[in-house]
Amino acid sequence: MSASDVNDDLLARDEPAGFADAPADLNDRDHVNSLARGLEVIKVFSRRTPKMTLSEVAQATGMTRATVRRFLLTLVREGYVETNGKHFNLRPKILELGFSALSSMDIWDVAQPIMNALSERLQESCFAAVLDHDSVIYVARATSNQRVSVGINIGSRVPAHCVSTGRVLLSALPPDLLHQYLDEMTLTKFTPNTITSKVQLRSLIDEVRLQGWSIVDQELEVGLRSLSVPIRDGQGKIVAALNVCCPSMRITPEDMRTRVLAEALEASNNITRALQI
Structure with missing residues (x-):
């Protein structure tokens, strides 16, 4: 994955990220x-x-x-x-549209130094992503000094169904919007590990909602393993997903479920606490 992945602007909502609705008082004259x-x-x-x-x-x-x-x-x-x-x-200039929106959101000023520290502790790449309909868009990034890094850049867009950020964000959607997503989405198979059953995907999303985190093992790209946890605003609403992404040769699934998960949850909690100050 590279910076050539589609760069698009973000339309965010106050509810769990994605699926923005028009204001109730918007009439045809204003459109x-x-x-x-x-x-x-x-x-x-x-x-x-x-x-x-x-x-x-x-x-x-x-x-x-x-x-x-x-x-x-x-x-x-x-x-x-x-x-x-x-x-x-x-x-690339199209990114300016998204960056203008992101620059007005205090959450990213708060999140970036915490993500930088997380990346340094784990010596892995860290990202933040938001949901945009059936895709996730990466909106913040922190990298370590590891010689082999993950090629995801700010503005990269990937299908939500096969990445841990997507499953965390989908788990935050109201039931009707999640049902709409699953009903309309085509689950493309990118690797032998990619989940393409809507029943199985719904079960995994429900599991993520209960446990509060997601690990996806080589479903988007062979050799790429990732873990994501929710980022909540000061009111406790999920507004983004915090992601640790690394080559599978460096981190085992067990290490992801223990050391990496503990560090990611602590970082996410620190972001939320900082937003409440």
């Missing part, structure tokens, strides 16, 4: 249709479709080619999209 359609154009670019033709974007959004062309050329002119004349793809 800017052109802005909404422009955002739809941005969101069709994904890890599976990082480069798309004008026709492909039009088909994916249900808009006319002429409409999509105007949106894409505007995004090109503003520096958010680039084109080779046939294909379009997002540029």
Whole structure:
């Protein structure tokens, strides 16, 4: 996984992260249709479709080619999209949209030094992620001096069903939203370990909700093992997942369930306590 994974802006909610709803008092008069359609154009670019033709974007959004062309050329002119004349793809500048939102959230100012300390103690890479519909987006990172590190960067987006951050965040969703997720999601198999049964995934998510943590062993990428715990705000709501990710050759499952889990839970609790001050 690399920085070429799709970079998208985050729409967060006050409930467990993800699935943002519009304000109840929003009426049609307040809705800017052109802005909404422009955002739809941005969101069709994904890890599976990082480069798309004008026709492909039009088909994916249900808009006319002429409409999509105007949106894409505007995004090109503003520096958010680039084109080779046939294909379009997002540029790193798109991250500025997400960073603007994140920079206003005090939680990341609090979390970063705690994550840095956790990474140094464990000598492994640590991340924070939030839920965005059926994906997680990594929004903070801390790395150690280990020569072999995990290639996940801020802004990387991965499917939620096959990573420990995703299962922690999904476990925080209200039952109706979790049911909607499982009903609509296609569970892609990335490795021989990837869970693709919705019944089994639901059972694992329920288990995570009860125990308060998740370990996923090589379901997204062979050789990659990770553990995640919830990050809660000052009111106790789960707003993100704290993740320790490492090559499986360095950390055994037993070590993950003992030493790494204890350190991650302590770091998460420290973040929550700091937010209550």
